[in-house]
Amino acid sequence: MICSSVTFSQTNNQQWRDSLNSLNRKIELSPYNTDLHLRKAAVNLELQQWEYAVDEYTLILRYESKNLSALYYRAYAYMHLRRYDLAKNDYETVLASVPTNKEARLGLAYMFQSSGRRKEALEQLNIVVEQHPEDPEVYVARASYEAELKLYEIALYDWEEAIKRKPANIDYALSYIDLLIISGKNNRAKTELDKLSGRGVATSLLHPFYNRLKKAKNK
Incomplete structure (x- = not known):
């Protein structure tokens, strides 16, 4: 292969x-x-x-x-x-x-991220969300960086906003569940996994997350 x-x-x-x-x-x-x-x-x-x-x-x-x-x-x-x-x-x-160019604004935010300028990165991400409030991608970008900074509560909020705007996106749902587990919200993670299972999402995608919850429960 x-x-x-x-x-x-x-x-x-x-x-x-x-x-x-x-x-x-x-x-x-x-x-x-x-x-x-x-x-x-x-x-x-x-x-x-x-x-x-x-x-x-x-x-x-x-x-x-x-x-x-x-x-x-x-x-x-x-x-x-x-x-x-x-x-x-x-x-x-x-x-x-x-000024409303989404790609350039996200690029500038990523530049600040990469050069360790956290405050400026978040400022640019906030601007792009304000400019494109119905675009799920901007919430994903901000959530990803917030999670990197361990700002879990606001990162979860942004994942929820992204999912509201694109509910059929399984990657968004799995990323949200991943962050729920990372932040210790295992009951909510289990509820979200069960919802995906009920929607017919492949077991192979969900199984690793269920395993992580089992391991967390046995600690």
């Missing part, structure tokens, strides 16, 4: 490299075509060639300084290179143009 995964990955990489070669040839014929450079940079990202992606997006921004796609994805590449201040600048430039 591992071998087949490696082979699949190598095949995918070769396809991306072929795409890169094709784009390079097209760019030679049309060096100022922004769309071609954006496509090339996207392939660099797929191949995890972060420095090359940064170079490509920087080239685009020389000609189109407000190209929001180039700014956003350059910030993404900077994040992988741990150049947090540069990522921050790009995310903030996007947000100066479009």
